[in-house]
Amino acid sequence: MHFWDKHKTITSYYELLSGEVCDQYGLTQMEYDILMFLHDNPQYNTAAEIVKIRKSTKSHVSTSLKKLENKGLVERIQSKDNKKHIEIILLDKAELIVEAGLNAQKQFAKNVLSGLTEEEKQVCINIFDKICNNAEEHLGKYKKNANEK
Structure with missing residues (x-):
């Protein structure tokens, strides 16, 4: 299908640019995607919301969140009212990565939308x-x- 083939080209180019950020900061693509998602969508800050909206698997999100937590980039905060509700927040240490990610996204948009x-x-x-x-x-x-x- 022509559309699907073209879509893959666009996705591959985005992953190339975001991959440079991942390499620079020692992240997997999923870890990077979660950081950028949390930055862009602070209202969707639970693992369940990340899984649902990004259409990712629970196991990949869970594993990536654990790694991000171990790297000091995110923190999980348990609700006092509902122990099952755990919010995920970006920590200050993630700011440089998010900034680099935003720059990669701006470069991507500039290049693919040129003309x-x-x-x-x-x-x-x-x-x-x-x-x-x-x-x-x-x-x-x-x-x-x-x-x-």
């Missing part, structure tokens, strides 16, 4: 959002049907 007008960029965002929403809808239907069997 596009602001209007064309907005059209791309709108179309991509529709494609993602369609995929999300059909994925949900598929999972619902699979659970009913």
